[in-house]
Every structure is written in structure tokens, then in C-alpha cells.
Amino acid sequence: MKVTHPNCLDLDPRDGDIELLEALTREFGFQPTQQKVGHWLTLGDIHDTLATEYAARREGACPSQRVFNRLREALQSDLIPRADLRPTCRLGVLADRGTREFLRRLEKQTCLDMPWSPYATMGNVGSILFLIGFLGGIVLLGVGLAMAGSGLLLGVLALLLMLRDKGRWPAGMVTLGDLADRVAALNHSKLGVVRDLPDALWRRLTAIAAEQSLISPQDMRVDTLLFAPRKSLMERLARR
Numbered sequence: 001m002k003v004t005h006p007n008c009l010d011l012d013p014r015d016g017d018i019e020l021l022e023a024l025t026r027e028f029g030f031q032p033t034q035q036k037v038g039h040w041l042t043l044g045d046i047h048d049t050l051a052t053e054y055a056a057r058r059e060g061a062c063p064s065q066r067v068f069n070r071l072r073e074a075l076q077s078d079l080i081p082r083a084d085l086r087p088t089c090r091l092g093v094l095a096d097r098g099t100r101e102f103l104r105r106l107e108k109q110t111c112l113d114m115p116w117s118p119y120a121t122m123g124n125v126g127s128i129l130f131l132i133g134f135l136g137g138i139v140l141l142g143v144g145l146a147m148a149g150s151g152l153l154l155g156v157l158a159l160l161l162m163l164r165d166k167g168r169w170p171a172g173m174v175t176l177g178d179l180a181d182r183v184a185a186l187n188h189s190k191l192g193v194v195r196d197l198p199d200a201l202w203r204r205l206t207a208i209a210a211e212q213s214l215i216s217p218q219d220m221r222v223d224t225l226l227f228a229p230r231k232s233l234m235e236r237l238a239r240r
Helices: 016-028 034-038 043-058 063-076 099-110 121-141 145-164 176-186 200-210 233-238
Strands: none
Touching: 016 043, 016 200, 043 200, 063 099, 063 176, 063 200, 121 145
């Protein structure tokens, strides 16, 4: 495939629009009418259609599906391949920097409450040591400040272990779909008012368009043409 125009997807004139439409249907779950598709000349035209039709239909989607879409959008910003972001994707593969940090980042990017991540081995040991240090410090306070200080030191060590703990997934939470179900339950009231990030729709559209073209999503604009403009007969004769 060759890019014949600097601001054009250069889709195949024969079936390029069909392939793009099929990809959009798989992604957004609806198929625009032929009349609206016939008026598509630029990416901006497609975006306008999605903003009016898809946004209205999306309000009726089930909470888990809406949460999954938001989670996938947040994870795509970390350059995780789109094909890997499915409901069956295992969370252990995605949370390479620890469960607690992973959930904290998702909470910030999606504006949704995430489930609490229980302590792993290090955190459990730290919580036990903290309890021992706290109770021991109170008991040893009657013996002397020096002895009570040892209990305080043990408590500080315990806090460090708890802070360094990366957490683990709650019981029964294995896949991205499991996480979406749990987050949907935690945010039942929020889902009625929280919306996707303002540019989320555009990012999803350009990601799909990039699969059909050699232009990167960062270089696409609202006036990016779908098909290369055809030269007139006079222009072609003038070049001979």
C-alpha cells in the first residue's frame, strides 16, 4: 500500500470502505445507514456519525460493558495492543508493576472506584508486626521509654513492609471481564453521570483507521480524507 496523499488514508477504492465499516461495526456495535456512509469523505465525518448515533446507544449498554470500554480505553494509553484487551485477558499479564499500583492508575484514568487490593505476603507480615509492635510498645511503656522505643521501631519496620507490598487480586478476580463486573457493581450510581474522556472516541476511531492505512493515529486530523482524490482528465493530460 502506498500513501498517495499526505493527509489521506488512501483506502482501496473497491472495498476499503467496506473493511473500515466492518471494523467500526465490530468496535462500536452498530452499523450506520448506507445513506450516512455515503456522505463520509473525511475522518471528521465518521466522528460526527459516531458522536451522534453511538453515544446515544451507548447509554443503554449494560454497566459491565460500559466499564469494560472505559478500562480498555485507559489501558490502551499504556500502548497495550488492542487485540490483547479482551474480557478473557488475564489480569496478571496486565499488572506487571503490581496489583495495587495497577488499580490506582486505573482509578485515576477512569474516574471510577476500584476494588480494594488485599495485602500479599509482605503486607500480611507487616500488618502482624505492626500489631505486635503497637501492643508491645504499650506494654513496655511501663517498663521504660527505651523498651517502648523498640516497639516503635518494630512498628516503623512493619509500616515499610506494608507500603512496599504490591497487593494481590481479590478472590475470584482473574480476568479483565471479572474486574469490569466488580467495578460496575462498585460504581452503580456513578455510571449514570460519568462519561468517557473527551478525546476517547477520537482515539478509538483513529486506532481503527490506522489498521487500514499507513498513517499513524497521531498524524490523523478531522479533515483527513478516506480516499485519495482522483485527478481530473485535464490534470493527467498536462503531466504527459
